[in-house]
Amino acid sequence: MTLYDFAVDPFLEFAFMRRALAACLALSLGCGPVGILLVLRRMSLMGDAMSHAVLPGAAIGFLAAGLSLWAMGIGGFLAGLAVALLAGLVSRVTALREDASFAAFYLISLAGGVLIVSLRGSNVDLMHVLFGTILAVDDAGLLLVAGIATVTLLVLATLYRPLVVECFDPGFLRAVGGSRGRLGALCHLVFLVLVVLNLVGGFQALGTLMAVGLMMLPAASARFWAEGIATLALTAMALAFASGIGGLLLSFHLNLPSGPSIVLVAGAGYLLSLALGPVGSLRTRWFPGRHLAA
Template identity: 70%
Template sequence: MSGELWTTLQDAAVGSFGDYAFMRRALVACLALAIGCGPVGVFLVLRRMSLVGDAMSHAILPGAAIGFLLGGLSLPAMSLGGFVAGLLVALLAGLVARMTRLREDASFAAFYLISLALGVLIVTLHGSTVDLMHVLFGTILAVDDTALLLVAGISSLTVCVFALMYRPLVVECFDPGFLRAQGGGGGVIHLLFLALVVLNLVAGFQALGTLMAVGMMMLPAATARLWARQVPGLIAVAMVIAFLSGYGGLVLSFAWNLPSGPAIVLMAGVFYLISLLVGPVGGVLPRLLPRSHLEA
């Protein structure tokens, strides 16, 4: 039995990518998502906005649903609709936080619930159960060349924008008051960062669906906190874990005919649970080991 299991995994881990073009496209899509979502997730964690990322992933649903209503399962229509809806929710949540006593996270939670219900309602009324499942959970194994170019383009844009605003973004994470005092344009940096979050969720939505896209962004970033202390290290570890999660999820999906999106996110969850135990920066077992009195 163990021999058959090993053979099945070996065939899926190596042969599937050599024999099937759709598996190679899915793997490249996972690599692009890892490069784009890795740094975005890290800064969401550093800024204590992890649940905001979850809210934003659902906020794109009504826009994608309206795109579906107008153009069917059209990549440009659903992507544009999702991006506009995500930005609109981000701006409305910020506006409500500034004009009322509600905090921004409470505003995001309210708009996310409204968006999720509205999006599901639109798709259900004007599509089938299959269409709803496609929107919610994605189909990374059906990624075509157009979707691959979109995901790769968003990933490349994300890297370029982060390179331009890396320093002020890091400063805003740890000392936003200093950035405002120096006239660093904290508001503009915040809006640009939210736009990157929405863009990468749109990219993840094409492959993993609205419910799973945030998993590729947040789980590797949370795991990286258990392996690295400095921001560059956090970003590098998050990217690697995101890609390995994508690769492992695709292998499991191919070997046992599992849904690819949930398999990828569950693989990221496995990395997170293992890191909780053995991660050198705050993991359970390292904290139980005796340390020198000079160690922090």
């Protein structure tokens, strides 16, 4: 088997592979920069919690309309946002920290979701929701994922400056930002919406359990390759798309489920970056090179 047979032929031959590839590209464009901002805001695990929180909404959408992408997407979006807002609210009005209340809400949410699905659906449906079906993504699904990527990039381009300052120096943004110091909170909220949106996009393809994989793994890997925010985001996009291609090919040739394959390839990318990347990796730690002259 030539490289062409291995890497190009499956996409030329099968429409479902091309659709999956397009979905991966759209997901990568949105998830890359959002993941970078999550890492920079030290919210990596929050993304994980939110991806699980999406489930009951998706399950209710599933009960109401069957395996409809839009119903499950909207339900998941509302559930994810509700958990994010409730956790933020609880941490503000009680003594519980935000990460603890996040954990509490997403566990409730996840258990409720699994219960709802198993009450009505068969096990196959549950597997679809939990592990995704990127190889079966239809036109509506593609539109949804592409729409989410478009909205994400437009919003990020618009709010780039305050979002970055809010990560870097929130006190400064409160002092100078205007809107009576609430610009930072507003940016945080918009950003949470973007995270949930991208998780909803991801769960179509990768399932609720692994939607966050394509967001966090490339973002974590990118830290070992780039130093500026823009280059970090571009690197994360590229790594996510490469993981998508690799995972799809792996799943095609070895007949493996696509979602875990994609996330595992992204994970392999992370381990490679960790070992070999040019910025702060194990390689630079063990073989730092000669120090500069001045």
